Amino acid sequence: MSQNAGAPARTVGDTPKGGSVLGFYAPKGTPRPPRVARAEGVFLWDTDGRRYLDATSGAVVTNIGHANPRVLSAMAAQANKVTFAYPRFFESDDSIQLADRVCALAGDGFDRAFFVSGGSEANESALKLARQYAVVTGQGSRFKVIARDPSYHGSTLGALAVTGDAGTLALYGPMLRTMPKVPAPMSYRLPEGQTAESHAMACADALEATIQREGPQTVLAFIMEPIGGLSAGAAVAPPAYFRRVREICDRHGVLLIYDEIMSGAGRTGAFLAAHHWAGARPDLVTLAKGLAAGYTPLGALLVPDHIVDAVAASGGFVHGHTYFTNPLSCAVANAVIDEVVSQRLIERAATMGELLMKGLRGIADRSPIVGDVRGKGLLTAIEIVADKATKRQLPVAFNAPAKLSVHGLNHGIALYNRRANGGAFGDFQMITPPLTIREGELGELLLLLERSLSDLQAEIENNGLARF
Ligand SMILES: Cc1ncc(COP(=O)(O)O)c(C=O)c1O
Numbered sequence: 428m429s430q431n432a433g434a435p436a437r438t439v440g441d442t443p444k445g446g447s448v449l450g451f452y453a454p455k456g457t458p459r460p461p462r463v464a465r466a467e468g469v470f471l472w473d474t475d476g477r478r479y480l481d482a483t484s485g486a487v488v489t490n491i492g493h494a495n496p497r498v499l500s501a502m503a504a505q506a507n508k509v510t511f512a513y514p515r516f517f518e519s520d521d522s523i524q525l526a527d528r529v530c531a532l533a534g535d536g537f538d539r540a541f542f543v544s545g546g547s548e549a550n551e552s553a554l555k556l557a558r559q560y561a562v563v564t565g566q567g568s569r570f571k572v573i574a575r576d577p578s579y580h581g582s583t584l585g586a587l588a589v590t591g592d593a594g595t596l597a598l599y600g601p602m603l604r605t606m607p608k609v610p611a612p613m614s615y616r617l618p619e620g621q622t623a624e625s626h627a628m629a630c631a632d633a634l635e636a637t638i639q640r641e642g643p644q645t646v647l648a649f650i651m652e653p654i655g656g657l658s659a660g661a662a663v664a665p666p667a668y669f670r671r672v673r674e675i676c677d678r679h680g681v682l683l684i685y686d687e688i689m690s691g692a693g694r695t696g697a698f699l700a701a702h703h704w705a706g707a708r709p710d711l712v713t714l715a716k717g718l719a720a721g722y723t724p725l726g727a728l729l730v731p732d733h734i735v736d737a738v739a740a741s742g743g744f745v746h747g748h749t750y751f752t753n754p755l756s757c758a759v760a761n762a763v764i765d766e767v768v769s770q771r772l773i774e775r776a777a778t779m780g781e782l783l784m785k786g787l788r789g790i791a792d793r794s795p796i797v798g799d800v801r802g803k804g805l806l807t808a809i810e811i812v813a814d815k816a817t818k819r820q821l822p823v824a825f826n827a828p829a830k831l832s833v834h835g836l837n838h839g840i841a842l843y844n845r846r847a848n849g850g851a852f853g854d855f856q857m858i859t860p861p862l863t864i865r866e867g868e869l870g871e872l873l874l875l876l877e878r879s880l881s882d883l884q885a886e887i888e889n890n891g892l893a894r895f
Contacts, residue, residue: 437462461836466493469861469868471841479836482872483843483859487656487689487806490717491766492863498722501762505755514752521758528764529714529727532698536708538732541744542725542752542760546688546715547581549726550650553711554585555746557648557682560734563741566680569647573637573681575611575630577658577848580650580686589650592658594849607641609633611655612664613852615799615810616818627664631671638679648682648711649675653700654806656689658847660855661802669707676710685709688726689806692717693767693862696777696804703803710734717862723759724750772862779864780804786873787858794877795895796827796884805862811854811883813893820853821892827854827883834882840875 439447440455447459461473469492471479484490491498505521512519526540541556543549554572561569574580576591587595588603596605612627621629638646649672655662676683690700691714697703699712711734715726738744750756767773784800787809791797798812811827813819821827828844835842844856860872887893 468492468494469864477839479839479841480868480872480875481841481861482835482876483841483857484717484861485721485841486716486843486845487694487857487859488716488721490692490694490720490862491763491770491772492861493721495722495763495766498720498759498762498766501765502722502755502759505758508754510755511753513749515747519752519754519757521754521761522752525757525761525764528761529718530729532764533712533729534699534702536710536731537712537729539730539735541728541730542757543727543748544724544750544756545726546686546713547583547586547726548748548751549688549713549715549728550580550586550589550684550686551583552728552746553650553684553713554589554648556728556730556734556738556744557684557711559738559741559745560682561647563737566644568644569680571641571646572606572648572650572684573634573641573646574606574608574650575652576608577611577852578608578650578652578686579656579658579847580652581688590658592848593851607637609637611651611659612662612668613655613659614662614664614801615853624665624667627668628671630664631668631675634672635675635678638675638681643679643681646679646681648684650684650686652686652688652690653704654690654695654803655808657845657855657857658852660810660853661806661808661857663801663803666704666707669704673707673709682711683709684711684713686713688713688715692720693773693776694804694806694859696773696780698773700803700806718763719756719760720763722763723756725756725760767862770863776804776862779862779866779869780807782866782869783807783858783860783873786869790873790877790880794880794884796880796887796893802858805859805864807858808855809858811856811880813887820850821887823850825887825890825892826850827887828856830886831856831879831883834879834886835875837882838875838878840872840879842876842879 437459439453439457464474529540574589578591580586580590584603589606610630612630614623712729719725787800791800798815799810813821832842
């Protein structure tokens, strides 16, 4: 008997106006998701009193768990002082302190921070700052930003231009200048005769070949997620790949941008995933999600002083947003960082990540539909397959991760997923709990996940899609 049996009767389109935002995504009549009433620690409760374990930190956001009392009181204290002041007219103590702290945590080469409202805005800022830097340093011919396929860098048009998602680009591509793509080093299904290492090096070589083909003097930057996010399901490349990419970018004067919107802020057991690979430091880094951990919308761009100096000396960055560097978000993010540091959450991400990985491998040993387990720290994913021996995927139209989420809700576990590339690169489910998760809660996560997977397995069999 599932813990949360008895779905609510609400459906999409059941109000004449307004109503659920799901009306933009699902046809009328589709059952609506649970309505959240409150959240605390690693749990959320809906308005019917059902409890859900937050196994993915929402969209990999709530790194310090929900309802942290110190962050909430810092939020209220700041709201009582000042919520908004435009940063080009008033600076604020908290924005300066936040920049100092984030740059210190990011380490050498990251001297300046630019704060925005989320991940897409952070990537837009990175692309535009890189372009302006090239122009003011006499390299105006450089404008192409090479990216990887698959990848996800956000949903605004600029971020989309560098996103590796053929389906989305087929829709919006005519509205923008799509940028060149090179293969991302996936680790599970490999080209014939390749190992994960040789494939990753071939992917790095494809970067160099693409720079040559496009004309090195036209290439501005290379942007990549150091650990795969939603589009690559926590795929981790071997260290040699990161070094090779750095060498190639240096050889051709191409700026290297790490999109650490999902992997940054401590989730992988280091403040930046970039810290895991010596000799592979990027030039620019973007952060969001865990940086303010869902307590306020916030993204950041971290850059070396010489880039900011050159742009400022030429008249200043031709870019900004109404809510950038707003005092309330900066104060809240400072309080989140206090928690990350005082609770030693970066170190916890590493140790709890090992326990999680062990538990997930155990599930993969027992479950006929879990073909792969991968990731680093608490940025992990499982891959669902029809046949482990051949790595055969389930039919894309079946949408196994979405089905798993429905079973998860019935068992009291919230499993966020969002399909990139129409599922063409595999059926991943991210497993990314808050960094605050305790051992007992991790055990519960694994138990509820395994029950949800068993239900999915039964559904696969009932639909005649595989026999186990
Ligand atoms: C790697 C990566 N980059 C960029 C984004 C876009 O961030 P946002 O949704 O905050 O605009 C995301 C969001 O999932 C992401 O995972």
